[in-house]
Amino acid sequence: xxxxxxxxxxxxxxxxxxxxxxxxxxxxxxxxxxxxxxxxxxxxxxxxxxxxxxxxxxxxxxxxxxxxxxxxxxxxxxxxxxxxxxxxxxxxxxxxxxxxxxxxxxxxxxxxxxxxxxxxxxxxxxxxxxxxxxxxxxxxxxxxxxxxxxxxxxxxxxxxxxxxxxxxxxxxxxxxxxxxxxxxxxxxxxxxxxxxxxxxxxxxxxxxxxxxxxxxxxxxxxxxxxxxxxxxxxxxxxxxxxxxxxxxxxxxxxxxxxxxxxxxxxxxxxxxxxxxxxxxxxxxxxxxxxxxxxxx
Numbered sequence: 001x002x003x004x005x006x007x008x009x010x011x012x013x014x015x016x017x018x019x020x021x022x023x024x025x026x027x028x029x030x031x032x033x034x035x036x037x038x039x040x041x042x043x044x045x046x047x048x049x050x051x052x053x054x055x056x057x058x059x060x061x062x063x064x065x066x067x068x069x070x071x072x073x074x075x076x077x078x079x080x081x082x083x084x085x086x087x088x089x090x091x092x093x094x095x096x097x098x099x100x101x102x103x104x105x106x107x108x109x110x111x112x113x114x115x116x117x118x119x120x121x122x123x124x125x126x127x128x129x130x131x132x133x134x135x136x137x138x139x140x141x142x143x144x145x146x147x148x149x150x151x152x153x154x155x156x157x158x159x160x161x162x163x164x165x166x167x168x169x170x171x172x173x174x175x176x177x178x179x180x181x182x183x184x185x186x187x188x189x190x191x192x193x194x195x196x197x198x199x200x201x202x203x204x205x206x207x208x209x210x211x212x213x214x215x216x217x218x219x220x221x222x223x224x225x226x227x228x229x230x231x232x233x234x235x236x237x238x239x240x241x242x243x244x245x246x247x248x249x250x251x252x253x254x255x256x257x258x259x260x261x262x263x264x265x266x267x268x269x270x271x272x273x274x275x276x277x278x279x280x281x282x283x284x285x286x287x288x289x290x291x292x293x294x295x296x
Contacts, residue, residue, distance in 0.1 A: 002057035041121030079192035097256035102135030133181035
């Protein structure tokens, strides 16, 4: 049996390069000030969906919510094996917290139609809340399996998944359709395929047509480019909130009860050093000192 999967992905700021300009005054992330990457655990979720497709057949649809430049992660997903990519972008959704974001994604998944599995990363590195996946499942009325590390078995009615936790593993059974949040230890994401990169090198959203026309002389107008991409299934669909029946009162800053007051980054500097002898006595002294300083 073939399975249709939806993978929720996110383009996130590279948190390894946080600076003092990481946040705006309204408490939202200043994404323009930080380099953007594919959220790492979303890549693991995509890989798990692609493995299901490799073994059983079906289609993998990748969905992201973000500004137009988030189309970069959609192209990356296409290069790795996704069949379809959709960008959900709307200025009115800017500043949405996890509650508002999960509502918008729920509306988009419903618009996609029939599906058997919804995959997403355990959490995004820009928020580390691990809330969006479970909230989407709740709003869709789906059962969910969080911290998924591997699929043990899959048939027409149910899935068996091994979950990974810091203190052990757990195997659970769940009916389909369901939502899985995937951990980093689940797999090693496949790299982009050169063949698929060549086939999808022009995959784009309409907002990118101008930049393509500057590099490619074959197309005289955006209309000609759009027709070319549509005929070859390279036009990435762009959905607004209105197109998926979003209630705008529930999104954006006004629809987000969570507010971020501030983000601090700490630089640890060395002030003194103390040599510990590699003996049981030396280790004992170190532990006692750490306990005394409330480090342990």
